[in-house]
Amino acid sequence: MVTEAQPKENEVVSDDKEGDFEPKIIGFLCNWCSYTGADLAGVSRLQYPPNFIPIRVMCTGAVDPVYVIKALLEGADSVLVAGCHPGDCHYLSGNFKARRRIAILKKLLENLGLEERRIRLEWISASEGQKFADTVNEMVKETKKMGPNPIKKEWDI
């Protein structure tokens, strides 16, 4: 029986060519600190690459790890969860709770061979526009170096 050559699995969903890979980074920003920090970066006209797509949440303590899993499974190349510095959470302790959840998730995904640096938890205050821009710049650079999220190759997730 003659069959036509099947496309290789990874060609089905991944359009990324090595080299000109533009990562997509999803960021969960807490309303009170990091989102405002991102605003400040805007007001200060600090430039950072457009690869970063923000989602506003009330607090890092409200970021269900399932959001991060979902983002990665859908093909986000990295995920940032950013909130108030320890002790400064608008809701007192949301960021401490987030830190536990993210640590657990990271451990699991690390075991599945997903680079630990694809998930980052950062403390960025409302006055740290520069830190926000720096974080995004750094993540884009790092993610480019790591290459596309390997999950994207698996269409049967």
Next chain:
Amino acid sequence: MRGTSSRKPKIGVFFCTCKGSIGKNVDLNELESRVKENPDVVLCIRHDKLCEKDGQAFLKDQISNTDVDRIVLVGCTPRTYEEVINKGALEAGINRHLVEHVNIRELCEWIHPDEKSATEKAVFLVLGSIARVAFAQEVLDKQVILKNNNVLIIGGGIAGITSALELIKNEISVHLVEKTDKLGGRAYELDTQRLSEEDVILPNINELIKSDKFHVMLESEVVDVNGTLGDYKVKIASKDKEEELDVGAIVIATGSELFDAIRILEYKYDDADVIDFFELEKMLVKDEVKVPSSGEIPKRINFIQCVGSRDENKGNAHCSLVCCTYAIKQAAKIKILYPDTEVYIHYMDLRGPECGFEEYFLDAQKKGVNFIRGRVAEIQKDGKNLILRTEHIELGDIMSLPSDLVVLSVGQQASVETQKLADMVHLPLDKDGFLGYYNDRFEILDRRGISIAGCAQGPRGVARSISDAKKAVREIAGIMKKGFTARSIHSVIDETRCAGCRICEELCPYEAIYMKNVKDHVTEESRLISSVNLAVCQGCGACAMACPGGVPQLIGYSNKEILAQIDELI
């Protein structure tokens, strides 16, 4: 039901150019045309300044004239105009939870100079919010009625009594705890008519005692406070018993205490003829002043100001605000009683924050009261005579003044009770030890059902204590009577799905989650499930993340909404 596939959402997308500041890097035409491709979008329209009056009118007009049932606003950061715009939308009939804000100004226009990528990112952001708002649910602001609407007032001084009368006027039952054996505090021992800047009419204590809504506990003290707005349990220790009281709110009117002049040794407060202003006042209300040791009318009286005030080393750092006024008025009254008596007031500088002070000052001067600027170094005793050693700044001289009677104008300081209570209700004290931070943060405290009245907030006179107390209980009275509107972003719990593991209760930073007992009418199983106290919930979402079953959901930030957004963004 909205948010499921059975009903197609009709989304209106409003683009605001922010007076032309959006649109140079983000290609709005391209953005609009991409957004229009979304089948859920029924309206796509642009305006220059949605946050201003005509923008609001435009918004309302568009909403009223179309059948959009939810909207996405594309423009500047929601951190600035979210409330304004939500209010406008609400007036046009769109619930605030059916409004999504997309910030393409700070997050695109101003940071991405490259038009193509700025626009591309904007497209994602807007489509993400469209996907999210499609699952948004209309939730009307909830009116919360409280379980218990009695109020506990701690402190039976002027602030406590005023608060009690105000509340009773509003038909609210009041419990008042007073540590001494009678009501009234300092205010009723002063001639307030004479001392105060304004006309002060002290509330009538008898009227209060007659009211059947007034319950007083004398010689009692609060020892423990638990619970929250609408449901406080307060332990009160009296002489021979301890009891627990259920109340809905608490007014802290623990007042201040007078500085104890004995702490400044140089002023010889232990001498019979050195008294503080309060002791003088007790004589003045009887229209006579006698030298305690001799029973004679004093020929020379010296007032020393700022005793224990503005003195970090030996007393308190703060200014007590009322002592200058009191001293001047007391001095003037002495001059009326005994025109021949010499009266001196020793001051660093005179402070009279209330209006009218200057007139009283001039009046006292006219009556012959002498004002000497300088700190009194010490009081010496020469046989039976008191001698003040003091500097006279204007003359640049050190002088010794004999005196029959010395009056120390002692200031107010935070009372021990205030400090103990602050601890029980977890409120931080200001640097002077008062609950002074809260004057302009009423909203937060009202939500907790705690109000602070009178000198517990800081030194003040009778008139201000009365007006403060009225203000302090106004909100509380309203909340006790009508309940209040819950924060619009709060947690809701799907009771049928709650397994009662209590992790949410554990992780809620505000103790807003409480467990309630339910009995399954089929299985007869009795179990605890969680419930949200909307009076306290701040909408942080910790409970939502805590629960593996997704049982608590944050309104406007539900799993479904955010997952839909994530889906669209990638």
Next chain:
Amino acid sequence: MSKNVRLNVEEDLLSTVNELFKKMLEKDAADVLIVPQDVPSGACTVQTLVRYPAGLRALNPFAFVLPSNSADILVKTTDQASQERIVVVFRPCELRAVFELAKLNQINLDNVTLISVDCLGTLPVPEYVELAQKSENGLTMKLLFDVQKGGKESLLGLDLRSACQICELPVMDNADVSICTIGLNLQKEVLLKANTPKGEEFLGAIGMELSEEEDPESRKKALEQLFKVKAEAREKLDAQVKEEVKDIAGYMTVLASCINCHNCMKVCPICYCKECFFDSDILKPSPKQLLDKSEKRKVVRMPIDTTLYHIGRMNHMITSCVSCGMCESACPSKLPLLAIYHAFGSDVQALFNYVAGRSLEEELPLATFKEEELESA
């Protein structure tokens, strides 16, 4: 040191233990027992609720089979208002689940006396049933002696469930009472230990006189040997599964045969939610969302969200996973779930210095936090 008493074996071990439990009911030390008994055909051993001595037909806490993790029975038989005094006989992995569930407020232990048995492992249910049907009476005793003796042929050549091969806690020393068999001459005696005041009182109530004897040497040795074997197996399995799923491609190979039945969640004692998040409406896409997916992803595996379920569920239960292996036993596709959960779970639990089910006192990692921790994460 725990108080203990040697119980002399009269006729045989099982009937001696049967008598012991009868005594509990006769002396009114318990209202209800939850104990494993052989079904009449002898084909399997199941948990039973027993209120009267006559209900104790064929007590068998040592059977080499575990059809389900019994912790769930306590979830179903206790509630806030529970008054009846319940005595249960569970295996260590079941008790660990009980501890986790008690901390999760799913079990009210107030009136429950927990009795543990030493566990030498269990066979997969179908294999056990086949064996039981073939063999004469006395299968349990035969296997017990075989295993105690050791050697290759010890289980008639059968392999224990992988959870049992790598078991970390084959004996439990913080149940109220433990029934110890390992390293003892079971033709002569078993050891009863009271590990808590409640346990002491309980054994006292059924007329046991407790002393403070040390474990016999033979037991110490046997346990040491057992721990060593299990630890080796554990290390091997952890390494093996980590290699197998060391990248997403490997993990997807494992998940390839998942049929989305969610049995693994249904039999998991730790999955206490009334409705699993991953079964709920929250994750149910609308028809439009589903069809739109095919546009974006070009090809979509159906049913959707298999991987989201697996990683998501793991993320929910992993801090409390007690490695009982029920998931793997229930999986129709024989996914190496226990191996994954054990390897990943011990990593995660180590982050918080936590071992699921080790004690009632340790706080659930997900129900608390510290201000100073995980700084580098």
